[in-house]
Amino acid sequence: QVRLVESGGTLVQAGDSLTLSCTESGRLLSVYNMAWFRQAPEKEREFVSGIARFSGTTYYKDSVKGRFTISRVNAEKTLTLQMNSLKPEDTGVYYCAARTGGGNWDLDNEKQYDFWGQGTQVTVSS
Numbered sequence: 001q002v003r004l005v006e007s008g009g010t011l012v013q014a015g016d017s018l019t020l021s022c023t024e025s026g027r028l029l030s031v032y033n034m035a036w037f038r039q040a041p042e043k044e045r046e047f048v049s050g051i052a053r054f055s056g057t058t059y060y061k062d063s064v065k066g067r068f069t070i071s072r073v074n075a076e077k078t079l080t081l082q083m084n085s086l087k088p089e090d091t092g093v094y095y096c097a098a099r100t101g102g103g104n105w106d107l108d109n110e111k112q113y114d115f116w117g118q119g120t121q122v123t124v125s126s
Helices: none
Strands: 005-007 011-013 018-023 033-039 046-051 058-060 068-073 078-083 092-099 120-125
Touching (some): 005 092, 033 068, 046 078
Antiparallel strands (some): 018 078, 033 092, 046 058, 068 078, 092 120
């Protein structure tokens, strides 16, 4: 069982920066393909960013490229999402997700992820 716990969400102003964290006790997150999703009010959950296991290749939704950075830190036991130049449209509940299997990784397909955190709320005011 993989238990993911997100933290770091809060209320910020547009233009501010914020870092979200996701941990799983005792395991190295580098053995999983990991991703951040978000769900804005009254919208479907959407892929934001991902990082491939082993290679560390990163992927981003177009609207966050150049502003968000995904990484594994703390001896690869913590997944972070550094968010800069935040916009009101970045508001939502942010979830980290882990994919334990191999093979072709369809980044924004929620069904490909085996474990999810409970989410952390990010609110960006204008």
